[in-house]
Amino acid sequence: MENENKKLSRRALLAGVAFAGVVGTVIAATPVVAEEAEVTTGPAPDLSQLTHEKIELVAPPYVHAHEQATTAAPKVVEFTLMIEEKEMVIDDLGTTVQAMTYNGSVPGPLMVVHEGDYVELTLVNPASNMLQHNIDFHSATGALGGGGLTLVNPGEQVKLRFKATRAGVFVYHCAPGGPMIPWHVVSGMNGAIMVLPRDGLKDGKGNPLKYDHIFYIGEQDYYIPRDREGNFKSYESAGDGYEDMLAVMKTLTPTHVVFNGAAGALTGEHAMKAKVGETVLIVHSQANRDTRPHLIGGHGDYVWDTGKFRNPPQVDLETWFIAGGSAGAALYKFLEPGVYAYVNHNLIEAVELGATAHFTVEGTWDDDLMTQVQPPTPIE
Numbered sequence: 001m002e003n004e005n006k007k008l009s010r011r012a013l014l015a016g017v018a019f020a021g022v023v024g025t026v027i028a029a030t031p032v033v034a035e036e037a038e039v040t041t042g043p044a045p046d047l048s049q050l051t052h053e054k055i056e057l058v059a060p061p062y063v064h065a066h067e068q069a070t071t072a073a074p075k076v077v078e079f080t081l082m083i084e085e086k087e088m089v090i091d092d093l094g095t096t097v098q099a100m101t102y103n104g105s106v107p108g109p110l111m112v113v114h115e116g117d118y119v120e121l122t123l124v125n126p127a128s129n130m131l132q133h134n135i136d137f138h139s140a141t142g143a144l145g146g147g148g149l150t151l152v153n154p155g156e157q158v159k160l161r162f163k164a165t166r167a168g169v170f171v172y173h174c175a176p177g178g179p180m181i182p183w184h185v186v187s188g189m190n191g192a193i194m195v196l197p198r199d200g201l202k203d204g205k206g207n208p209l210k211y212d213h214i215f216y217i218g219e220q221d222y223y224i225p226r227d228r229e230g231n232f233k234s235y236e237s238a239g240d241g242y243e244d245m246l247a248v249m250k251t252l253t254p255t256h257v258v259f260n261g262a263a264g265a266l267t268g269e270h271a272m273k274a275k276v277g278e279t280v281l282i283v284h285s286q287a288n289r290d291t292r293p294h295l296i297g298g299h300g301d302y303v304w305d306t307g308k309f310r311n312p313p314q315v316d317l318e319t320w321f322i323a324g325g326s327a328g329a330a331l332y333k334f335l336e337p338g339v340y341a342y343v344n345h346n347l348i349e350a351v352e353l354g355a356t357a358h359f360t361v362e363g364t365w366d367d368d369l370m371t372q373v374q375p376p377t378p379i380e
């Protein structure tokens, strides 16, 4: 198999289907599911009475404007994701990855709808790209989460509609078949969607919960090959680095674990901002690997660690667990000003591999919650 893999040209990568015989199953062009199971199509839904809303997505950690609760009837919410293959710098050494992105960012943008809405996604794979891509929504039902209906070659676009029937935060990611799946995901091709309950978030006892700000943090593990001297290698295109990256991927040991595409993407001048007394909702996704978010000096007041809003949130958490392939959400009201680090509390991953973000919080210090009773002084 090693030898066969080596023979695969960039052209074969482009036609991901060529991998079918090499490793496992692969998604052929649409319709996929019908090839393996007998499928008939039921009546088309009548959506003619529903209003359509077109949403312009924004790059993480920010999130497009949305209502936290709604009394409106379900809608068809239209999004467009433009696939962009591009070189990205991922640390302060200047290490690069030939990233695969939705809308040019790692992670892709957070989409927000309400339970019962229809998501209508236009997925565009411009001719300037080299690879086949698609999208698997963990919030969608059937056809490999939509992956089986959205495989597009460079120069093609496709439109998928699914009904958002389950409330929560969910990962979406590229899944073009076989070994292409993990490769695209660890090259950055993942994001999240938030399906809010129509009547908004609740505390588990029926009381509404609101947030003043929402931030979307996508955690990304990268597997960057090194040369003989141990320096990170760079490649002309994603395809050129494929075999080397696959070898690193198979060690299951990432070289980088970062938030929003690069070490330092959410620290210093890029820190997220809030004020004392404000409540933030932090949506955290990890499409490939387990993680354990922790807000240093703060808490998770209400945490949906599995990310699904029908489950009551847990309260007062110090650290929470997000399983690889899922997203979680944590609500926290800042009580003290200062800089807060938000980390993956595998502290090696936080400090050495990059998984640290910052919140800068303005306001008045509450001496009752904490004070330095005696500054550092020589021992009496």
Ligand SMILES: [Cu+2]
Binding pocket: 100, 132, 133, 134, 174, 175, 176, 184, 189
């Ligand atoms: Cu892809």
